[in-house]
Amino acid sequence: MDVDQILSGLYSEAGRQDPYPWYAALHEHGPISTIPNRPEHSTVSAVAVGYDLVDQVLRDPEWYKQAPPGWQDQEILRTFQSSMMFVNPPDHGRMRGVFARTFTPRRLGALEPVIVRVVDTLLDRMADAGADGGEVDFVADFAYPVPALVMAEFIGLPESELAWYRQRVDWIDEFLDVAGKTPQRLALANQAAEELRAWYRDLIAHRRNHPGEDLISGLVEALDSGDVDLTEEELISNLIVLFNASFVTTVYMFSNGLPVLLAHPDTVAALPGDEPLAQGCVDEVLRLESPVHFLARAAPRDTVLGGVPVARDENVLLIIAGANRDPHRFPEPERFDPRRDGPPSLAFGVGPHFCLGSAVSRLEGRIGLPRLFARFPRLAVSQPADYSGSLFLRGIDKLFVNTGG
Template sequence: MDVDEILSGLYQEAGRQDPYPWYAALHALGPVSAAPARPEHRTVSAVAVGYDLVDRVLRDAAWRKGTPPGWSEQEVLRTFMSSMMFTDPPDHTRMRAVFTKAFTPRRLGALEPVIVRVVDRLLDRMAETGAGGAEIDFVADFAYPVPALVMAEFVGLPEADLPWYRQRVDWIDEFLDVAGKTPQRLARANQAAAQLRAYYRDLIAHRRRRPGEDLISALVGALDAHEVELTEDELISNLIVLFNASFVTTVYLLSNGLPLLLAHPDTVAALPGDDALARGCVEEVLRMQCPVHFLARVAPADTDLGGVAVRGGENVLLIIAAANRDPARFCDPDRFDPRRDGPPSLAFGVGPHFCLGAAVSRLEGRLALPRLFARFPNLTLTRTPTYSGSLFLRGIDKLVVSTGG
């Protein structure tokens, strides 16, 4: 198959449900391939799947994020483009410096008992809902509420607001998909961004009157004291993007990881009480079933990228999910091995835009999975999982299980 056939295959339903054979076909063509000029991927001039090449581009700050056309006319794009995740230096550097201070070892250490408390509460609820072998939705009852409740407490969102919040996150995530740029999805994403901006503006005003111990209170205090280089609009944009990124990745870490782990019962049985194995399982799930599959970067100048000519200003698609299964870097890359040696997963990116929420997500997975299997050693899938169908954020949105109780 050539690149055109492979990319077209990824856009079909079969490719969305299982993209890995298509990624293997791209690997067979080499670490990077020139992309044909077709309407559905006309903005991409090359597709990179080699681990070393993807890693190198992500670490090079000269490869920019790029600016989507017409961004200033759309609320959702204005939100993205005023956040650190979607901007380049110097604005990215300035904003990231503010939020980096929030993810200190002390704050992460303080999150551990919060995560344990949330996980145990949800496991109790799963035991009640799944009593007598009743089917439950693992995503709705565990994978989603674990990171949502943890991040809500960390950031400072009322728990009662989370169902309303989730719908708006879903609308934005639908638009972020590679194939999601339809007028209907854009309209929903714009509506979601506008509503979330108004929500955070009210929350910030409330924290000014009654500050707490949460992230919003700390940032608002620093903002008002002129201790940080950040506007209130930038604060709101970054809170929206940070909250979304920090919990959606954990939702898919847990939901994508469960079928993978249940296929290895010896590993599941050994997980409780083995922290090193828990860490290895989290890393291997992130490598094999990473939530974010694609990133894009803009070439800073005319360059030879692994033998492919890329002109300055052209976009290169970096398929990190394929790079995580590069046979040149991972022995038997399709085999689950939580004790494998090798380079780290690229699931959270690397370089200037490395995901700030990575440490939180890893901590949640490391604490949640052993407690899950200690409580429910006979947990089983009762229906075949179906992935969301997104080509960008790939995950299982509904996962029906039995606790064996």
């Protein structure tokens, strides 16, 4: 099977539901492959699945994120291009430094009791909903609200507005998919960005008059004092992108991971009270079922990458989920092994754009999963999982379970 056939299969409905056989087929062609018959006007000239090569490009600050054409004309793209996740140096470092100061060990430690409280409250609700054998949607009742409620408290978002917020996040995520660039999805993403920007402006104004202990209050104070090199509009863009990225990946860490873990009952039984095992399970779930499947980087100059020529300003598609199953770095890559040795997964990226919220996400997993199985040792999936169908953010959107209570 040639690369064009593999990519066609990957973009098919079957590929969207299970892309891993297609990633394995790409590995047979080597760590990187030229895209021989790319669409007209496409700037993506190669696709990479090799762990070492993907890691190398992500660590190299010269390989840059290329802004899409016409981005100035769309609200959602203007929001992206004024946030640290999408900009390049020196603006990236300037913005990231402001937020990096807030993700301190002290602040992370202060989140532990918040996570415990949120998790236990949601487990109580699951127990009530699952009484007498009733089905529970694990995503709606646990995987989504855990990170959403934790980040809401961390950032300072009112819990009562999370449902409204989630709808706008969903519109943005749908636009981000490779098949999401339709006029309808662009219009909804623009609407989401406009409404979220107005919402954050109101929240920032409120925090100026009524500051608290949350992240936004601290950032507004630093902004108004002149201690940080950041505009209010850049602050808003980063809050939109930060909140979206921080909890969507955690939702899929939980929902993608549950069927994997339940297929290993001995591991599930040992999880409560075994902190190293809990950490290993989180890491292995993120490797095996990465929420983010690909990133792209543009070449700073004409170069040769893994033996493949890449022209200046052309993009290489970096398949994160494929690199995390590279058989040269992970023996038996499809096997779940929470005590696996080897390099860390690339699920949260690496290098200059390494996900700032990764420590929070991992902490939520290390706390949430053992408490989930301690409370529901007979938890079982009751219906086939419903995957998002996205190739960018791949995850289970609905997962009905019986709690065994």
